[in-house]
Amino acid sequence: MEKFKITKKAKIAMAAACAVIAAFGGISFAQRTTLADYKNITLKKEKTTAKKSEIDSYIQQTQQQYQKEVKRAAKKGDVVIFSRSGTCKNKIINELHMASAQAILGKDQFKKGYDKQLIGMKPGQNKTFNYTYGKKDTSDHCAGKTVKVSITVKNVYEVPKLTDSFVKKNLMYDNVAAYKKYVKNMIETQKKKEAKSYYEETAWNKVMNGTTIRKYPKSIMKECNDQLDKFYRSSAKNQGMKWSAFIKNYFKTEAKYKSQLKKQAKKQAKERIVIQKIAKKEGISYTDKEYKKREKKLAENFGYQSVKNLEKNNDKSTIKAYIMKQDILKVIMKNVKYK
Template sequence: MNDATQNEKNSTSMSKMRKIERKKEIKKMKRDAYLSKIVSISLIVLVCVGFVALFAYSVQRSINRVRPSSDFSARLTEDGLIKDVQVSDHIVLGDYSNIIIPKSEVEYTDKDMEKDIQELLENHGTLETETDALIKDGDQVSIDYVGTVDGKEFEGGNTKNAGTDLVIGSGTYVDDFEEQLIGHGVGDKVTVEVTFPADYKEESLAGKDAVFEVEINGIYNIPELTDAFVKENLSEYAMTADGYKEYLKKSKYEDKLNTWLEDYLMDNTTVSSYPEKYIKHLKSIQKFEDQSYFEYMNQLYTSFGSTPPYASFEQYIGMSEKEYDAGLEKKVQDPAKMALLFQMIYQKEGLKVTLDEFDKYLGDKATEDYDTLIKSYGKGYIMQDLIHEKVLEYLKENSVIE
């Protein structure tokens, strides 16, 4: 009896134990399932957050990215004014009445003219590769060289047979490099020994002795400024040498005067804020122009059978596109300031550009027909340029040069 009872108790105890264990297993399974569910939900949430973050980053990057635009007149009215802008909300203009212009800062001297004419003639020079002439002071030559310091080549010291032009006596190269070429002729190979200045910009070369193995490729034949030369090359400006000098004197003086007035206005104008839409527009135009010039440079090299110097736009600008875009804001601020201040004077003084002035401007500037020019830039962009000229004329009439 006691044994039977004890066995029954034992059986009951084991049954309870199994039930308890089973309950524990079920409870554990439920807990594991719950935890698994939580983990799964957490992973889904994290993935979703990741996608949202990635999407947000992509959107933000897209927003920050400057898109180039060739629509030069997009933010201008047909009258050349900046759209939706009250200029007085953005700038405080300095006093521009009775401006006194120092004559010494705008005059175009005979020395200036001689320099400009010499540069012009050098640009029209022809390279003579078969001549018995010897190099003399003032000659423009084409050379190649390999430079070494302590027997080792240094960066920037090798033309790599690409040829480089040099005017003898210009002081372009260090020490007496140029003078050591005098008396040599085309095809000669000359060993030139120089010493870099102690304060040379490249510290690793400062004060060092260098040896250049130079080969003379040719000597340029520089034309003279004659009536025949002017008629053949400069007929859009004049028909005689004296006539071209007069044109140069007048146009260069006007350029210096205009630049002085622009600098004066910029220095005496304060910007409180820049119109956001106009700044965005200028950034797009600037990027379009920079990219266009990059493509033009590569096409130019290709047309001459040479390898383009830049493999990408980023290589051309010397930075990432992201860095370039970030820098555009500052780059376009001065052009924006200039446009704002000239528009303010134009409106304040009640100036107007006439239809005749518009047509004359196109006639003077255009290398294309009227319709093509309007289509390329838009009337607003051309009018804005005319506003600039109109204001400069007004300021010159109301300024004193002394």
């Protein structure tokens, strides 16, 4: 059974489906809900400093983009493409078979000891050698065994050295130091972005998990259920699948689909109630001008060509709730404590 995957543009509908604030429904949940202390969230601080190994790995991949195939014997620093097979006591070990493997010689990145065997080999050359696996080495299902390995070199590539002239000519930086600084900043910027997303998701989950709802109104559950059902049926249509085939592929049976739908509807209904209560407590609302500006920005962020296209794929109440959730997250994150 294939797992259902959600496209980027569908994330708005799935993340904020049914999250309609009180202004749209006028329903009070005060007697049914105990809201989590959303201004007292503690999170573990993530490390966002770039490691030397991460910087080196990125630079190495960049260097390999400029590699050139050579017909000479492989030497330290080259990239070698080879095939591999192996036997143990004359029995073929299927796990050792690889039609194409890659090793950067001198780093033992493929498997310790292979570089020594590959250095000096030319394209088309074959070599057989004994290799003993450690008792705890389960990578090839050969722990503790001595196997006869056969390798055949297919290609040898020479990787240019990282020099000031290489960096200046190909990467448009004055020298190696300047390029390494750029790579370090780029990795750390990405790590900070990922950490921010992780903090927001974790904090929101803490708020959701810490909120207790004693009774879910039937009207809200039905609305959420209907919206999610509409989403799935639209997905089936967009994929050119009959509904029965869609159900079989992603949920196996109609009964399992309905069960899953009920769980998702309950989760979305809870999010609706949490957003409504926090928005009311924090006095979060928008003028028409403010809302139109935010809606335009949201359309751009999710790759829609216009607000009209955004509204064509998502109902207005869901869009407004999604925008409101982002402002609620700002309130939550402003008060987060890190340890």
